[in-house]
Amino acid sequence: MSSSAENPTLTAEITKPSTEIATETAQSAKKITLKTSDDQIFEVEESVAMEFATVKSFFEDAPSSTDTVPLPNVPAKPFSQVIEFCKEQIKFKANPDETEKKRSNSEFVKEKTNEDLVEMIPVANYLEIKDLLDVLNQAVADRIQNRSVEYVRSFFGIDNDFTSEEEALLREEHAWAFEDVDED
Amino acid sequence: MKRAQQSQNQELTVRRSTRLTDKFQKLSDELTTKIFSKLEDDPKTLIRCSTVSKKWASFVFKKTAHLSFIFSCTPEKNRSFPNSKLHSHISSSAIPAIMNAFSNLESIEIKLCRCPSRTPQPPCCQNITKMNVVWTGDDSQADTCLGFDVGLLSTIQGTKLSHALSEGKKLANPPKFFCNGLLLDNDRPPPENIEKGCDYEC
Structure with missing residues (x-):
């Protein structure tokens, strides 16, 4: 499986290499192959990929497509963090718990640097992940609150x-x- | 792939701070204003943002459609309670300039802060019985609401006064408002523990 971990140059650049990308959670789950703007290949579970409205509509147009989906506006580094977020989110779909979801969301942004947040905003916007965009905008707003x-x-x-x-x-x-x- | 690696290498040599700057400049205007929309209940930070650059000033003042203030009864002229860590208090003297600056407001919400007493022991706002908000448009399409009686506030529980200007519709030509007066009838002397500020979530 291709992942960012196989590319030493990229790994050096990513401060927290997303090992989760390489982890297979369920072997039978259908995978979707996505290619980032910096030519990284990501294989993500279909359920996660369907969180990206942009990707979802791609498959609505071509349901049986097995092609790699190009994501021309999405660099690998923020994308791996976006995947991390969406993996958490789909847990709450089966099991809605607003309090837990809020806690998980704030945990997610807490450990991100300003740079991380900012890089993810255009990605969340391009992939049309409304919840994430909301969480990111709020996090940025919180970080500039009452600052000079x-x-x-x-x-x-x-x-x-x-x-x-x-x-x-x-x-x-x-x-x-x-x-x-x-x-x- | 090799080309991609080379470009990654080049990028590594660029300092992080420079890269961050580049990334932010790529944030489109639309995405920037979405961040501001999260600050509607924080006019203080919004106004600071307006001082960042000319572009931001125009985003903040022209695109903000809703504002929410937390208002404290002003014990002295031009003075409000100290701010809490959770929110800023706005003094009535600040209102006219705010209303002049935000030119496309559709609605504002005014919340009364129950500072400094969480429970009415004694309630600092016990004697506020009425809040008057006077809006006057600067042309013949004046939008005026007078004498907003918000009732007895002795059991203040997040009392809100909300008035959608022109029933939520944008006023044409030019949609500018100023506030003639926002009066709090309060006969009580300022609470003694005012300097402690307010740590409650209003």
Whole structure:
């Protein structure tokens, strides 16, 4: 089975190699082969792949297709984390438990770096995984909550294009909002 | 595959921070505004975001359709209770500037904070009986609601005052509002433990 673990270059780049990808949970389960933008091949169980609305509609158009599904906008690293999320999610489909689901979701984002979260957002969006997109957006919002403007800028890598006068004016207009900032 | 590996190698030499920056710039406008929509109940962070860049300012102020404030009774003019770790309090003096800046609001929600007392022992807002919200449009299509009587608040349990401007429809031309006054009738002196702030989830 092809997986990221076979590619030493990629493994060096991924901080937490997703060993789960290589783990077979059920031998009989139908696998779907997906190819990422950086030419990594992922074989995922059909039930997991159907969590990706984009992939699901691909198979609705061609139900008997055994072709590799290309994912041109999806790099391997965030994709392996997205798979990790979806594997957790499908457990709750059979066994809905909102409290446990929330806990699992917050556990998932807790151990992710800012970079991880940000890389996953476009992937979740492209694959149309609404729940994940929601969880990621919330996680990013939580991480910038009550932080300084400078922190938010560096978090998102955005250059300040206000003149110092313009910025001072904005800050003055909403002075209360710039008090009690959390430490960076 | 070999080409892919080479490009991976090249990417490894690029510093992580630079890569992060690149990734964020790839976040489309649509995806960025989705993050802001998670901050509708946190105008404080939203306003800070508006100071990040001109583009963000226009996202924040023009695309925000709903806002939710947590309001504390103001013991002194221009002053609100200290913020808690869980939420920010907005003082009434901040409202006019907020309403000027957010130009496409469809609805706002105002929640009263039961700070600093979780249970009415004594309730800090015991004597608030009425909250007046006055909205005035800046053209003839004025949208006005007066004298919102929110009832006795002595057993404040997440009392909410919510008024969808123009019944949820966007007002045309130009949909700008300002608040003439948001009054809390409160005869009580400021609570003594005000400096402790509020640690309750309102």
